[in-house]
Amino acid sequence: MFLDLSYSGSSFCDLVAGRLPALLAKWEGLQVSPEELPPLPKGTTVLALRYGEGAVIAGDRQATEGTQIATRRIEKVFKADEYSAIAIAGVAGPCLELARLFQTELEHYEKLEGVELSTEGKANKLAQMVKMNFPMALQGLVVIPVFVGYDRRRGEGKIYKYDVTGGRYDEAEYHATGSGGAHARATMKKRYRSDLDESGAVSTALEALYDAAEEDIGTAGPDFIRGIFPTVKTVTARGILDVEAEHVRALCQSIVDGRARKH
Amino acid sequence: MPFPFYVSPEQMMQDKAEYARKGIAKGKSIIALAGKAGVLFVAENPSSSLNKICEVYDRIAFAGAGKYSEFENLRKAGIRYADLKGYAYGREDVTAKSLANAYSQTIGNIFSQEIKPLEVEILVIEVAGAAAQDEIYRISFDGSIADERGYATIGGQADELRVYLKDKYDEGVSLETSVKLAVKALEASSNQKVRAQNLEVAILDRQHPGRKFRRFTAAELVGLDGDLES
Numbered sequence: 279m280f281l282d283l284s285y286s287g288s289s290f291c292d293l294v295a296g297r298l299p300a301l302l303a304k305w306e307g308l309q310v311s312p313e314e315l316p317p318l319p320k321g322t323t324v325l326a327l328r329y330g331e332g333a334v335i336a337g338d339r340q341a342t343e344g345t346q347i348a349t350r351r352i353e354k355v356f357k358a359d360e361y362s363a364i365a366i367a368g369v370a371g372p373c374l375e376l377a378r379l380f381q382t383e384l385e386h387y388e389k390l391e392g393v394e395l396s397t398e399g400k401a402n403k404l405a406q407m408v409k410m411n412f413p414m415a416l417q418g419l420v421v422i423p424v425f426v427g428y429d430r431r432r433g434e435g436k437i438y439k440y441d442v443t444g445g446r447y448d449e450a451e452y453h454a455t456g457s458g459g460a461h462a463r464a465t466m467k468k469r470y471r472s473d474l475d476e477s478g479a480v481s482t483a484l485e486a487l488y489d490a491a492e493e494d495i496g497t498a499g500p501d502f503i504r505g506i507f508p509t510v511k512t513v514t515a516r517g518i519l520d521v522e523a524e525h526v527r528a529l530c531q532s533i534v535d536g537r538a539r540k541h
Numbered sequence: 542m543p544f545p546f547y548v549s550p551e552q553m554m555q556d557k558a559e560y561a562r563k564g565i566a567k568g569k570s571i572i573a574l575a576g577k578a579g580v581l582f583v584a585e586n587p588s589s590s591l592n593k594i595c596e597v598y599d600r601i602a603f604a605g606a607g608k609y610s611e612f613e614n615l616r617k618a619g620i621r622y623a624d625l626k627g628y629a630y631g632r633e634d635v636t637a638k639s640l641a642n643a644y645s646q647t648i649g650n651i652f653s654q655e656i657k658p659l660e661v662e663i664l665v666i667e668v669a670g671a672a673a674q675d676e677i678y679r680i681s682f683d684g685s686i687a688d689e690r691g692y693a694t695i696g697g698q699a700d701e702l703r704v705y706l707k708d709k710y711d712e713g714v715s716l717e718t719s720v721k722l723a724v725k726a727l728e729a730s731s732n733q734k735v736r737a738q739n740l741e742v743a744i745l746d747r748q749h750p751g752r753k754f755r756r757f758t759a760a761e762l763v764g765l766d767g768d769l770e771s
Contacts, residue, residue: 280618280622280643280644280646280647281614281615281618281647282618283614286617290624290628293621293624293625294625294628297621297625298625298629301628301629382627382628385624385752386620386621386624389595389596389597389620389624390617390620392590392592392595
């Protein structure tokens, strides 16, 4: 078993499927229509935005179960490896599983091959994993990621968006998905400029999430009482960096103050 | 019915062991030293792409001496084992002890059951909070496993290197001193100058969060050991 040479590839997904298939959810043959499903926690709004140095990736912290709040502190934005990050909207369980599987996939490949995958290679691998989930998506268990990578060979940040069939699309400017995605995109559409710097990109992302929270009941705004704020990460030549919670709090405060002056 | 010639089990094992020892003796050596900064690996390796030292998991690294194709298979099996275990349970549950046991079983079975034994000697090392707690396992061609303290050597000159390090090693060594000590040991055992570009050096960095394995470039090595020529 240990020195099993039957699989000699470098993909962790294929390895798990062969050795420990029980770890991967198998839903073929299960006939449930989306209406029959019990309410499941759903992650709501995530987004990504490009700027000169790279890209920002962010998401709110709420998971919603029907009309109820499932959790206020869920993480939907994950560091995938040193130079890429993934944010996922959809049914929380399979979303978290996909994120973890993708992280392991990238690390596994890097260790076996001695080099990391190219940014495009990572994006394509994620597309295949979303495609694997398609039978589940048909039954209401939708998982939609946004992938952001810093391409060190070309020196630029890249954003990839996906559809449920595993369709992969290059995004030049910004993207948002999830229940508040349309509202977040509307805000970014107004605020986006090609010459944004890092602080401009971070505050645009936070403002877009704020608007999504105002318009969409599933998405949470900044919670000053409990101290829960959106997750924001930057993806640049310096790697994946968290924007400090204190800084996010201050930016959220200034958005709230700005809005208050309008009324 | 023709009878195969009788060979006593002792004779057969001795022959296999001699065969494996000869194969390993042809190869170059690897030194691992636990110090203040972490566990340092130094290997003589003129190739920059065919590695002998590799990351396995967050705190665990692998080093192999002997026949490349054989320890490369073992290395990959180790990474697959560690990643599957970490995914099924949690990252903290992947330990050098269980990995070293799996290697020992596998190599031991091949030694007793196959005609040709593996011509390899490997190290599985897990870095901890301090040098005294680092786990260093050395596994030989017959599957025998040794739990080493502080430092370990494998490969062709393993015994000479061990003797050299015995009096000079101290677990409080700094990174610079460890590099210098390992280079001096390699030079003493081979009676020639070692160049930075012919060395493969990596560390399991005690202080680094998450994945602790890191390689040093030839330029960084010259920075650590001024006497070393690039």
